[in-house]
Amino acid sequence: MENFQDGARVHLLVVDEAGDTTGNGTWPETKIEVRDLTKVADKGVAILSKVNVDIPKGVIMGIIGPSGSGKSTFLRALNRLWEPPSASVFLDGVDICDLDVLSVRRKVGMLFQLPAIFEGTVADNIRYGPQLRGKKLSDNDVYKLLALADLDSSFFDKSGGELSVGQAQRVALARTLANEPEVLLLDEPTSALDPISTQNIEDVLVKLKTDRGMTIVFVSHSIKQIQRIADVVCLLVDGEIVEILKPGQLSEATHPTAQRFLELSS
């Protein structure tokens, strides 16, 4: 893999000279293309500035950068929680602004830092998304989703109030997975969790990538977490992607703010 910049454009070449990537196989397809994605705040301050990146299918991409650098805004653009300008985000080659917004959010699921569990049981929560589309999940479907999110069958009938934050995060993950997303976005999904719950979520993410070829993009403030599970890391500074690196190459970052950020974060 190689990254290079031409003007404001940053390109990610996913297959290196040996035809391989990080040892996890090659990435033949681009799942999401981001082209010149820009967001300017009311006072003319750029929140995102000509962001260009290809997100390959079946990889885990970590997004890091200083507070306020635009990480959440970038993530939210990928499923239209923030409406990006047209022709700046493409899913399987199609401009997401030309797709039905609910179908974008079904295909590109999102998990937040603090999960909101709806009223009712865990099973009700998991059934919620498919039900909106007129699909009723069987009990067996729900049990499978619980297992996928590393929750045992005893959670089926629990209510949100009975869950720890870590368990609630896994229920929220199961609820997102019930929509059968192709891409999973996570905004600091483990920042409120203890190390064991964090590891549970990380294990689930790696399994989703390995077993289902899911494309995963997550924001994290933890360099160690990025190094544990990401295949590719994007460093955002002041709304620009300044580095795209493999996790093992972070010491090779050349952008001064990125270098300082990485130094202080390690």
Ligand SMILES: Nc1ncnc2c1ncn2[C@@H]1O[C@H](COP(=O)(O)OP(=O)(O)OP(=O)(O)O)[C@@H](O)[C@H]1O
């Ligand atoms: N709707 C908005 N209007 C104006 N400014 C905004 C808006 N949304 C975000 N911002 C600003 O854009 C910048 C980027 O915010 P964003 O939340 O994307 O950063 P971040 O890198 O995720 O930060 P953190 O790590 O602190 O969560 C911040 O300066 C924020 O104050």
